[in-house]
Amino acid sequence: MAKAFRILVVDDKKPVLEAMKDWIEHNYNVANEDYRIELLLLHVDVLGEENEYQISVKTFEKLNEYCQKPFNLILADFGFVKQGINTIEELDRLKVLNPKCSVRELIDRIILNPSHIVNDCIRHPKYYKRIKKQFVDFKGNLYVYTYIPSKIEREYTSADVRKNVTNKHFPSANILLIDARKELFNNSKFDGKHDGEYYPFLISKYLSKIIHIEIAELTIRKINEVKDQFVKLKRNNRIVTITTILPSIIAGVFIPSLFTSIEKGNYTIAIAFLLMLVCIVGALTLLPRWLESTK
Known part of the structure; x- marks a missing residue:
């Protein structure tokens, strides 16, 4: 009988989550061990207006549902923005309105990240206990994937800072950061307008490779235990x-x-x-x- 391998994927982009369903394999066999992938897709819905952005209640309802059992692996996007907002255009607009604010401060107004899931969840005690146990206190590998535009890479959005921010709010997890621009596009500029459909495919295939590696390492650990x-x-x-x-x-x-x-x-x-x-x-x-x- 195949062993269940539970994977939580957290993203605000529905095309990425849809690509996960299409391109990630659901059955693996490693060293004669069969694994059945239980893919749990969490769409992060951001609501509100400028300076008042927060994650929707329905996001926590779904996460609470997923947290009924432990996860083997968590894959999470770093940046969550309200649907319809262009991050760079919004950043340029805020620079004009707030010339004394640093780029980092302005980005904090636009982009939410996994730490906001932790902080916003505290407002919902109905869900917090279970989410804290399985998600916030997760002890396995937590892969944070993110595309960092070169225009703002030197600011708050640098890879090291993003990793540190995540690690602060998930202290028990082993945080592994994937810089999508470097890993998938060899540091070249990604044209979201023309290549938007390509990114979901590429990131899902990349994460599929990570899943395979994770299952292989799990099998090796079990062999060593035997x-x-x-x-x-x-x-x-x-x-x-x-x-x-x-x-x-x-x-x-x-x-x-x-x-x-x-x-x-x-x-x-x-x-x-x-x-x-x-x-x-x-x-x-x-x-x-x-x-x-x-x-």
């Missing part, structure tokens, strides 16, 4: 064998010989047998620790 259990069992069997045989030898050979020597008055031989018994008992006491140290 190996460790085998080594431990083999070591324990050695201990049991030795600690079973030696007492029999002591009872059958050394003790009768000791008493015979005492009866015949050969006290020197008796003392020698006694010292040998003490050494054997001491060795039996230390043997398990020694075998444990040589695993």
Whole structure:
């Protein structure tokens, strides 16, 4: 029977989520282990006006539903914007209206990120407990993929800053950042107007490769766990064998010989047998620790 591998994908772009359904394989076989991909697609819906953007309640309702069981892997877009907003055009507009504000401050007004999911969720205690357990406190690999326009790369949106922001709000996860412009377009400019349909396909295929790697690594970890259990069992069997045989030898050979020597008055031989018994008992006491140290 195939093992379920639960993947949560978080994005505000519906074409990307649709591409995930079309291009990500749903069944994998690695080292004779069958895995069934349970693909959970969360569309982040941003509502509100300038300076008042927030994530919709229905987004948290869906995330709460998905959080009924733990995730094996989380893939999340970094930037969430309200539908219909062009980030660069909106940024240029805000620069004119707010000349004293830094680019970083202006971007914060336009683009929400995974940290906003955490912060906004606190406003919804009905969902927060379960979401915190499975999503906020997620302990596995959390891949954050993002396209960083060259125009604002030096500002708040640099890859390191985005990773640090995410890590701050998901402290238990292992954050792995994918810079889509560098990874998928070799640092060339991406023309969203003409190549918009290509990006969802490309990012979904890239994430499909990551899923395959993650499942392969999971399989390797399980194989190593089986190996460790085998080594431990083999070591324990050695201990049991030795600690079973030696007492029999002591009872059958050394003790009768000791008493015979005492009866015949050969006290020197008796003392020698006694010292040998003490050494054997001491060795039996230390043997398990020694075998444990040589695993």
